[in-house]
Amino acid sequence: MQITRRHALMGASAILGAAMLGTGTGLSAETREKARALGLRITALKTFLVAPRSIFVKVYTNQGITGLGVALQTSKEVATAAAIMENERVLIGRDPTRIEALWQELYQAPRWRGGPLTAAISAIDIALWDILGQALGQPIHQLLGGAVRDSIRIYGSTMDMTPAIFAEQKAQGITATRVQAPKGSVGAMIAATRRWREMVGPDHELAVHMDGTLSTREAMQYLHRVEDLNLLWVEEPIQMDDVEDWAMLRARTTTPLATGERVLTKWGFAPYLNRHLIDFAQPDIASCGGLSEARKIAALAEVNRIQMAPHGPHESAGALVNLHFDAATPNFFAQEVRDYTSQFELDLHEGLVPQIKDGFAALPDRPGLGTVLNEKIAAQRPYIAITRSAEGRAF
Structure with a gap:
């Protein structure tokens, strides 16, 4: 059965529902393995720049789940979007539930780090947590060990x-x-x-x-x-x-x-x-x-x-x-x-x-991050680079 974004956000992912821990203390190793057993694989990445400075990425999978991530790198939005897409060739075919392993590879392997490169990893990491949450029918904070406040x-x-x-x-x-x-x-x-x-x-x-x-x-x-x-x-x-x-x-x-x-x-x-x-x-x-x-x-x-x-x-x-x-x-x-x-x-x-x-x-x-990005609405406010004055306003 293909798991769609709609099903995940509605909490209708029955495949793993019975396996969720009810204590709010995190996910068992068994549940993590069941997430991997879904056979999720990354198929594509796509970035969206929305005025005035929003940078989004969608990470697509073979099971119909799409993860949404966001980056911030003021005045380097175009460079950050390019850095996100540079990672696509590394991520295609990979299991998106192996979040830590992918983070380490994206950060440790390149010779250069920082700025747009780290912001790019940030966006991808967020999108992977979104995918995992949708696959397990859980909000991300539940995957992080559960809420410690109401x-x-x-x-x-x-x-x-x-x-x-x-x-x-x-x-x-x-x-x-x-x-x-x-x-x-x-x-x-x-x-x-x-x-x-x-x-x-x-x-x-x-x-x-x-x-x-x-x-x-x-x-x-x-x-x-x-x-x-x-x-x-x-x-x-x-x-x-x-x-x-x-x-x-x-x-x-x-x-x-x-x-x-x-x-x-x-x-x-x-x-x-x-x-x-x-x-x-x-x-x-x-x-x-x-x-x-x-x-x-x-x-x-x-x-x-x-x-x-x-x-x-x-x-x-x-x-x-x-x-x-x-x-x-x-x-x-x-x-x-x-x-x-x-x-x-x-x-x-x-x-x-x-x-x-x-x-x-x-x-x-809601499962995962708990929101979506409407591409048609995003296109109504295309990003425009603004060069600011040298008098203390960073460009």
């Missing part, structure tokens, strides 16, 4: 904090907000942060995002002057070029530090985690190496008592990747989200979008 805490994001924005977030049940630091002098950033804290009061958790715009000297000045504000974290105060700069910051402030959306793989995160240089790790699962690698980063963070707050300015497919990860990760703290209710978004994913209410996201409950 819902997923989110935090708000805003370019500025005003009384109106704060009131709106409170009405949505949001209890933590990350605010973008204003451009300009360190003094202006300090004044803005103090104004925001006064506005939201002492109990609302307040974080500040810097985009790596400060020099190390400026960052130390800022962190010193906001010590008394009890910030949730300061995110990316400096660039990731020199880990010793982060060691200097860590030694000179008690304000929690967060970073990671531009750090790739467990090896990239290791010095930040093993040396306790950050308090919150923020990998982007669509660029750091996929779900397989994010799980290892989370385990390393857990060993060092560091919490996870994955990067998440994605459309619905990327957001659902995060939610599966968040559900099954013990040291998860809160998730960055955005609005998934535009008509284009709903049409692009045929209504299968994250469900957010009262400051929490619901656990995804």
Whole structure:
């Protein structure tokens, strides 16, 4: 019997239904073998670039199941799509349920690594988890060991904090907000942060995002002057070029530090985690190496008592990747989200979008990733490369 995407998403994969573990603690070796016994083989890959910066891949199989993956590599979307397709010749005819083995081959075999190459592996890895979940009739988080929470805490994001924005977030049940630091002098950033804290009061958790715009000297000045504000974290105060700069910051402030959306793989995160240089790790699962690698980063963070707050300015497919990860990760703290209710978004994913209410996201409950990509809708917003100015806006 051919297993179709429709059957999988409807939870009608009766072939393996009776073999699922009911404890929520993971899949037995026997069940994994039954997945392999389906004879799944990869037959093709296809990429889709959707404005403004979404990179999707579909991984096709001989049993009619198609896995959906997503990559993020801002300003290198075309290169990332090409890197994804470079892997097709390696993957054709391979068993998509052997996720770890394929990850290791795609990462270890090439001479060059990083950037679009790692983002390409991320997208493929996510798609393979989607295939496995559909084949077994289980949401991905169940395959990762089962949910350790009933819902997923989110935090708000805003370019500025005003009384109106704060009131709106409170009405949505949001209890933590990350605010973008204003451009300009360190003094202006300090004044803005103090104004925001006064506005939201002492109990609302307040974080500040810097985009790596400060020099190390400026960052130390800022962190010193906001010590008394009890910030949730300061995110990316400096660039990731020199880990010793982060060691200097860590030694000179008690304000929690967060970073990671531009750090790739467990090896990239290791010095930040093993040396306790950050308090919150923020990998982007669509660029750091996929779900397989994010799980290892989370385990390393857990060993060092560091919490996870994955990067998440994605459309619905990327957001659902995060939610599966968040559900099954013990040291998860809160998730960055955005609005998934535009008509284009709903049409692009045929209504299968994250469900957010009262400051929490619901656990995804459909098999695999739990969404689809409508190719006709995707074609309505073709990607257009944009070259930005040299005045601080990366192209």
